[in-house]
Amino acid sequence: MEKIQSIGRWKSEEWGWRMVKQADTASDLEAEEGLTRGHKKKARTRRLLVEAALRIYAQRGGQTVSLNRLADEAGVSHGTVYNYFRTREEMLEAVGIALAEAFSHEVITLSVGLSSGAERLAVGVRSFIRKAQADHEWGSALVKVVRFAEGLRSALAAYMRSDLQAGKQQGDFRYASEELAMSMVVAGTTGAIFTLLEGMELEHHDSAAAEMILLALGVEDEKAARIARMPLPE
Template sequence: MTLSADSEKLTRGHKKKARTRQQLLDAALKIYAHKGAGELALNELAQEAGVSNGTVYNYFRTKEDVLEAVSLAQAEALSHEVALISTGVADGAERVAIGIRAFVLRAASNPEWASALINIVRYAEGMRSALGDYVRSDIRAGLKQGQFDYTDEEMAVSLLVSGVISVMIAIVEGRYQAGNDRVIAAMLLQALGMKREQALLVAEKALPVVEKRDD
């Protein structure tokens, strides 16, 4: 009984730490959205999260630590989200289009999140690398399948990431219009070497629906 009680107490402790850490990451994201990633101060983070300064230092020693943690969490969440939508899709160009549109549509539905992500990408090389690594396999698939025709993979990756970020900036500035997710997807597919007519067909495809689980 003692071992069981100790184990349960330890589990509760881990869950509480995880919740507090997520609370801090969420608070940091809000600060990034309104002030920029370079402006975060740990005491301000504590205030935004509703915790003591000491609590913040239990998780992060510097604002760079916070940025790295938020960047990693966002990159993982975004990659997981797009991977779910793309499950079962083998076509490289279609996977690229799904990723582009999923990012843009999420940003359009939550401009504050988009603003935070833009500020994170400006300061966090790790975030840019993580996003680039995610699309790399898809553009390679498109090249192998004869859909794309580019000469430099790194430039192709940078083109996609920069293109999506540019649309997110337009969203934050109020210049986004419904349907622009398909427009930018088609344009970026063409930039990778796809013929215009084919790119438009791929970009106009309905996004796959992820079935919700009840568990």
């Protein structure tokens, strides 16, 4: 737009060249707008496929999903699916990561005012469990996908790495391996979700799971119990 405005101030004898530059600039803007529309359309289609895959996972489990079944569920051609995912494993991982990342952003927002790594970690564990309590389809999809997608486990671990490091620096956590600690937290959280989906829900299920995970990470008994029972941030 700045280019177009500056062109309008040029002398009349330069009119012909100015008109060409205006046309070129307009074409550039149209091309950029078209590119943006194309990206938005691709994003919408990918989101449509992800949502369809989540429905299939929740109903039938990840092992039964095929790209052809995904196409039928999403109401698109089989060729469209292959434009986004070359294999079932790629689709499985993409869906799982999207599922975890979307909710992880919400959890990070909840924890923004907390300086304690142990408290932030507990908020994350409890929030995931409570989300699954409120939405069994979401919880079922998460548990089924996490079994098969290594990328999903990595994505979840990446969000908790800073909390684990902070907790260790603050003297609350004691662990020999950060990678093992992250795997344990992911496994403990998804295991707690699985048990409640199977009808084995405890009273204060989220707090009980968070306390057990904190204890496993080395937090002292009384402190682990207190942190696990703190009111969740609004």
